[in-house]
Amino acid sequence: xxxxxxxxxxxxxNILLGLLPFAVLIMVYMVSSDARLAMNPDDKLLPAFSQxxxxxxxxxxxxxxxxxxxxxxxxxxxxxxxxxxxxxxxxIVGLFxxxxxxxxxxxxxGFSPLLTVVSLVPPLALLPILFIVVGLGEVSKxxxxxxxxxxxxxxxxxxxxxxxxxxxxxxxxxxxxxxSQILVRVVLPQIMPKLIDAxxxxxxxGWLFLIAAEAIASTDGLGYRIFxxxxxxxxDVILPYVAWITLLAFLVDYLLNKLNRRLFxxxxxxxx
Amino acid sequence: xxEKKTNKVMIQAKNIGKRYGQDIILERVxxxxxxxxxxxLVGASGxxxxxxxxxxxxxxxxxxxxxxxxxxxxxNEPGSDRGIVFQQYxxxxxxxxxxxxxxxxxxxxxxxxxxxxxxxxxxxNQEARExxxxxxxxxxxxxxxHELSGGMKQRLAIAQAVICKPRILLLDEPFGALDPGxxxxxxxxxxxxxxxxxxxxxxVTHDLKEGFYLGTRLWVFDKLRHDPHxxxxxxxxxxxxxPVGHMPEPLF
Numbered sequence: 001x002x003x004x005x006x007x008x009x010x011x012x013x014n015i016l017l018g019l020l021p022f023a024v025l026i027m028v029y030m031v032s033s034d035a036r037l038a039m040n041p042d043d044k045l046l047p048a049f050s051q052x053x054x055x056x057x058x059x060x061x062x063x064x065x066x067x068x069x070x071x072x073x074x075x076x077x078x079x080x081x082x083x084x085x086x087x088x089x090x091x092i093v094g095l096f097x098x099x100x101x102x103x104x105x106x107x108x109x110g111f112s113p114l115l116t117v118v119s120l121v122p123p124l125a126l127l128p129i130l131f132i133v134v135g136l137g138e139v140s141k142x143x144x145x146x147x148x149x150x151x152x153x154x155x156x157x158x159x160x161x162x163x164x165x166x167x168x169x170x171x172x173x174x175x176x177x178x179x180s181q182i183l184v185r186v187v188l189p190q191i192m193p194k195l196i197d198a199x200x201x202x203x204x205x206g207w208l209f210l211i212a213a214e215a216i217a218s219t220d221g222l223g224y225r226i227f228x229x230x231x232x233x234x235x236d237v238i239l240p241y242v243a244w245i246t247l248l249a250f251l252v253d254y255l256l257n258k259l260n261r262r263l264f265x266x267x268x269x270x271x272x
Numbered sequence: 273x274x275e276k277k278t279n280k281v282m283i284q285a286k287n288i289g290k291r292y293g294q295d296i297i298l299e300r301v302x303x304x305x306x307x308x309x310x311x312x313l314v315g316a317s318g319x320x321x322x323x324x325x326x327x328x329x330x331x332x333x334x335x336x337x338x339x340x341x342x343x344x345x346x347x348n349e350p351g352s353d354r355g356i357v358f359q360q361y362x363x364x365x366x367x368x369x370x371x372x373x374x375x376x377x378x379x380x381x382x383x384x385x386x387x388x389x390x391x392x393x394x395x396x397n398q399e400a401r402e403x404x405x406x407x408x409x410x411x412x413x414x415x416x417x418h419e420l421s422g423g424m425k426q427r428l429a430i431a432q433a434v435i436c437k438p439r440i441l442l443l444d445e446p447f448g449a450l451d452p453g454x455x456x457x458x459x460x461x462x463x464x465x466x467x468x469x470x471x472x473x474x475x476v477t478h479d480l481k482e483g484f485y486l487g488t489r490l491w492v493f494d495k496l497r498h499d500p501h502x503x504x505x506x507x508x509x510x511x512x513x514x515p516v517g518h519m520p521e522p523l524f
Binding site for chain 2: 170268
């Protein structure tokens with residue numbers, strides 16, 4: 001009998017063990033839901049999967065009576081657009097600030113203290129200011145996401161830039177490289193996969209700010225919808241929406257990871 | 273000594289000293305080096321031989337005395353007249369072997385990005401291929417550095433440095449991490465490039481045999497004075513400056 005610490009599951013049992021908690025969770029939900037519905041068929045707290053299916057079919061395939069839109073897809077498109085724009089802006093600004101402060105000591109001296117302070121400001125506390133300054137439209141939501149995750153990305157990129165071995169920068173100079181050539185040819189390409197990693201890590205916060213902004217002031221979006229139907233205790237809509245948001249978050253993360261491997265084959269762990 | 277001696281003093285150290293706070297690393301280093309010499313620097317760890325190399329490279333400066341290149345103070349930043357090969361991290365991991373060498377050519381051009389286009393690119397490509405053939409990497413042009421062995425990486429780093437036609441080549445324990453068999457091949461390569469490109473080489477090494485076999489001149493860094501109660505009170509200097517070379521190759 002091996003010690004527990006040396007016991008490694010094989011491939012099949014690895015997958016089965018991974019699926020087990022999901023199966024247990026679903027089972028527990030179904031049993032509880034059935035029990036509640038048996039007592040009160042109008043119970044709204046734990047709807048059956050069939051009820052959720054009906055509601056979601058209505059949201060996804062029947063035009064809304066009020067606006068004539070397919071609400072589910074409309075919500076998804078709006079939310080993803082906001083998230084993508086916010087993250088894109090944060091990525092570009094973060095990359096720019098991070099590389100410059102990481103590679104050039106004079107920029108670091110000028111901006112690092114500011115960056116540290118800015119990253120400590122709670123972004124949600126700025127939301128009222130954004131509403132006052134830029135209004136309740138799309139800009140405020142996108143700005144909130146951008147402001148929320150830019151400091152994180154900038155600081156991460158700054159650290160990654162500083163991690164590039166000094167030998168490489170010296171070597172480039174002995175080959176005749178100027179500062180801009182070093183930034184464009186040596187630093188930037190090596191930072192790109194780190195940028196994608198930083199974006200992956202910041203997406204969780206991105207979703208948080210998106211849903212918070214949509215909950216407060218919006219007319220569509222995934223976050224808006226779940227906060228709207230909360231008034232009617234519509235768990236049959238909220239639960240599938242939460243699952244859908246989780247799935248989207250998973251897919252975006254997965255695709256970014258794939259993209260990273262595809263674009264940067266030289267970026268392997270433990271490289272020298 | 274070398275028959276290629278041109279009697280022109282290239283590097284001159286005048287009473288050089290280096291201290292970090294209370295610790296004195298180097299003191300009273302006085303040497304002259306002529307163009308075409310192959311100098312090996314040996315000595316115990318922390319005796320200042322790497323520090324001296326870094327002064328020539330331009331990333332460290334002397335706290336006392338003067339280091340002159342062609343009679344003028346040596347620039348205090350790295351430049352294309354002084355090539356370097358470190359023990360590791362000397363190549364760009366995000367470029368293939370060929371791209372690494374072409375990039376080195378591109379850096380010679382004064383542009384924002386150093387990218388080469390059109391005819392310039394073809395010429396650089398051709399030169400890079402020839403250079404890589406010379407160092408024995410002609411068969412791995414499209415591999416990334418992480419797919420190369422330690423010896424191949426160092427060959428690439430040397431090719432990169434040499435294609436920029438530096439006057440001085442600095443080698444900071446370049447073969448320290450390599451197997452003995454591979455090392456012998458690398459020695460042959462370095463000697464070959466030294467003769468072909470008329471380089472002046474400074475090489476830091478831990479391997480005394482390597483130091484005797486490779487160079488035309490061997491410097492031993494050591495402390496002349498020693499205070500057992502304050503080990504850092506006195507710095508190291510060049511205690512032996514020996515003409516060497518012409519060692520029988522079978523020693524390896």
